[in-house]
Amino acid sequence: MRYKAIYPMEAIEAHRAFIARRRSTRPSEEYRRPTDAEWDEFLGHFELRKVSIGTCGRAYGTSCIHEHACIRCPMLRPDPRERRRLVEIRDNLVDRIAEAKREGWLGDVKGHGTTLEGAKDKLAQIDAQTARTRQSIYLGMPSFGEIAARV
DSSP states (O other): OOOOOOOOHHHHHHHHHHHHHHHHHSOGGGGSOOOHHHHHHHHHHHHHTEETTEEEOOOTTOOOTTTTOGGGOTTEEEOGGGHHHHHHHHHHHHHHHHHHHHHTOHHHHHHHHHHHHHHHHHHHHHHHHHHHHHOOOOOOOOOHHHHHHHO
16 A cells, blocks of 8 residues: 655745745855765764764764763663673673772762663663564554545
8 A cells, every 4th residue: 555645735835935045044155065074074973973882863063962971871872782781781880889889989879870870771772672673563454345435
């Protein structure tokens, strides 16, 4: 079956007019071919988004506001294949928090606690994603009467 979206012509024309107005207000030098250095920088940004446990979703041209504490960052999209690594990180953090408490390193207790919560959150994201991909949804089989009534 194929579906076709039909929009009123006014909506399409309004959108085209919006784009034309926006382009007219932008400097024309922004509509030029990028230099090789600019293109390499752009591609490099996406290479730097790949980290050991997933992919950073921050926008091009923005720096990492979390100082590369990726597990804590909500912009990290964890890779389900790295779940085992994330479990090791979580378990290591539990051990480090216990050591910090024993030694009286209260700053480390707090910092590692924040990171531990991030690791638990990323594991929950992976588990939810895995559950969604394994779940099948029965859409039903339309009867001939339902199909004929649509036409």
